[in-house]
Amino acid sequence: MRVVIIDYGAGNIKSIQFAFKRLGIDAKLSNNPKEILAADKIIFPGVGEASSAMKKLVECKLDKVIPTLKQPVLGICLGMQLLCNYTEEGNSKGLGVFNANVKRFSKDVKVPQIGWNNIKNLKSDLFKNIKDNEYMYLVHSYYAENCNQTIAITNYNIKYASALQHKNFYGVQFHPEKSSKSGAQLLQNFIDL
Amino acid sequence: MLAKRIIPCLDIKDGRTVKGINFVDLIDAGNPVQLAKHYAKAGADELVFLDISATLENRNTTLDMVLHVAEQVDIPFTVGGGISFVEDVDALLKCGADKVSVNSSAIKRPDLINELSKKFGSQCITVAIDAKQIECEWIVYLAGGTIRSELKLFEWAKEVEVRGAGEILFTSMNNDGTKDGFANKALARLSNDLNIPIIASGGAGNIQHFLDVFKDGKADAALAASVFHFGEIEILELKKELKKKNIEMRL
Numbered sequence: 001m002r003v004v005i006i007d008y009g010a011g012n013i014k015s016i017q018f019a020f021k022r023l024g025i026d027a028k029l030s031n032n033p034k035e036i037l038a039a040d041k042i043i044f045p046g047v048g049e050a051s052s053a054m055k056k057l058v059e060c061k062l063d064k065v066i067p068t069l070k071q072p073v074l075g076i077c078l079g080m081q082l083l084c085n086y087t088e089e090g091n092s093k094g095l096g097v098f099n100a101n102v103k104r105f106s107k108d109v110k111v112p113q114i115g116w117n118n119i120k121n122l123k124s125d126l127f128k129n130i131k132d133n134e135y136m137y138l139v140h141s142y143y144a145e146n147c148n149q150t151i152a153i154t155n156y157n158i159k160y161a162s163a164l165q166h167k168n169f170y171g172v173q174f175h176p177e178k179s180s181k182s183g184a185q186l187l188q189n190f191i192d193l
Numbered sequence: 194m195l196a197k198r199i200i201p202c203l204d205i206k207d208g209r210t211v212k213g214i215n216f217v218d219l220i221d222a223g224n225p226v227q228l229a230k231h232y233a234k235a236g237a238d239e240l241v242f243l244d245i246s247a248t249l250e251n252r253n254t255t256l257d258m259v260l261h262v263a264e265q266v267d268i269p270f271t272v273g274g275g276i277s278f279v280e281d282v283d284a285l286l287k288c289g290a291d292k293v294s295v296n297s298s299a300i301k302r303p304d305l306i307n308e309l310s311k312k313f314g315s316q317c318i319t320v321a322i323d324a325k326q327i328e329c330e331w332i333v334y335l336a337g338g339t340i341r342s343e344l345k346l347f348e349w350a351k352e353v354e355v356r357g358a359g360e361i362l363f364t365s366m367n368n369d370g371t372k373d374g375f376a377n378k379a380l381a382r383l384s385n386d387l388n389i390p391i392i393a394s395g396g397a398g399n400i401q402h403f404l405d406v407f408k409d410g411k412a413d414a415a416l417a418a419s420v421f422h423f424g425e426i427e428i429l430e431l432k433k434e435l436k437k438k439n440i441e442m443r444l
Contacts, residue, residue: 012291
């Protein structure tokens with residue numbers, strides 16, 4: 001099993017690599033399109049600001065590569081948001097894999113949302129052995145709108161898509177690598193897809 | 194619903210935990226990695242490491258520790274203490290820290306907050322504020338509460354938010370170490386004034402204090418050290434009790 005974590009200079013990828021190591025999987029970091037295309041499973045991480053992360057993707061020419069991938073891809077946090085059509089953060093175009101837009105939380109709630117919140121209406125094998133209402137760790141100021149590709153919702157004043165799926169592309173807003181046992185289960189499920 | 198967080202705080206010196214921590218089930222309670230794993234298993238939602246090492250060489254020991262914690266612990270953690278430059282934060286995040294907390298260096302040079310949040314994103318920048326209520330005024334202190342600044346708590350907190358902090362860790366020096374409860378009035382005002390999460394610190398002594406800090410203090414998270422380290426409060430039991438009282442908890 002070749003697992004590649006896309007390393008394009010956006011955020012804390014060490015934790016994701018360690019989470020796979022705890023599952024006995026040696027995940028490689030790479031920004032090389034050839035290595036990414038040759039992987040069995042691909043993690044598309046991301047932390048930080050959307051428009052600058054998008055720029056980094058373009059610099060590595062990964063903006064063209066990622067949408068063409070045929071193997072299972074898991075976008076995490078900003079990685080998931082960048083797979084969407086558009087994000088309000090930095091008024092940035094996304095990769096257009098998911099048919100959803102990304103918006104900023106309203107001023108009615110504290111922003112960023114930091115902490116453990118429930119995921120509900122789970123609709124994918126990605127959530128095998130994970131119970132409805134399970135808590136996952138989230139830290140974000142922008143959210144993906146609920147749409148027909150939603151496979152999990154979370155409620156933070158509004159109900160938004162905390163996970164999305166389109167064909168071989170999966171995205172989670174929460175951090176499975178930081179979400180204790182249920183997060184590890186999700187990463188294992190992704191490997192087992 | 195977003196759960197309220199319970200956060201044990203570990204003081205680290207030269208890569209080892211300090212303060213007399215006694216856990217019978219730990220072979221080496223001075224080993225921060227073992228202790229962190231213990232707390233993660235016990236139900237802690239997050240961890241804070243406060244580095245009180247005095248020298249630069251020993252700070253490198255801390256980076257090594259951060260790497261080992263990230264390798265073995267599957268809940269988020271924050272590292273604070275002695276962070277003055279963008280490079281310090283870069284190194285900590287690269288070793289796997291999820292968030293960093295800055296205190297004195299932000300008071301001395303507030304632009305640091307802007308620089309950090311711009312480079313790494315607000316979500317990983319916590320600003321720690323130590324303050325003492327003197328007569329009716331809350332005054333901000335620096336250097337571990339040893340030096341009085343010119344800043345007033347509520348003004349500084351607002352400025353910190355505007356400059357891009359993602360979260361505030363407020364320690365009331367009046368309450369810290371008393372085990373008489375948190376500074377709920379000041380906490381509630383912070384929570385109402387600001388639109389970023391507030392972590393309450395200083396004063397935890399019993400379960401009721403945690404209930405009060407979430408209900409009256411409107412805190413998003415509560416941090417404590419000795420009550421957890423000395424086993425006076427078991428985290429799982431605390432969370433179960435709070436859940437019974439209708440506080441949202443991850444169990």
